Amino acid sequence: MEAAIDRIMQTYALLVNRSTAASEEARAKVTEYVGKLFEAGEKDPQRLAVCGLTYLRELDGSTDPVKAGYTGL
Template sequence: MEAAIDRIMMTYDLLLNRSAAASAEAREKVTEYVTTLFEAGEKDMHRLTVCGLTYLRELDGTNDPVKAGYTGL
């Protein structure tokens, strides 16, 4: 599980330029989320990584298609 969290944070830090405090806060949130997934039975590191990255992107709003300019038209 720790390897998945490290991979999530390494990738997420490459996507966004954030302060150390923001990175620490994101790590805390994603650790809690990945722990929940792990305890629920998800053991695949790659799935945990993808789910964790998706979770962080949803938190910061970068996964919002409307903000990205997609209107459906």
């Protein structure tokens, strides 16, 4: 599980430029989320990494087209 979290944070750091405090907060949140997935039975580190990265992107709004600046106009 720790390898998946490290991979998530490395990939997320490439996508988003965040302060150290924000990165630590994101790591805490994704650790809790991935822990729940792991306890629920998901053991594949690649799948955990994808789910964790998706979770972080949803939290910061980067998957929301409106928050990303797309208005459809």
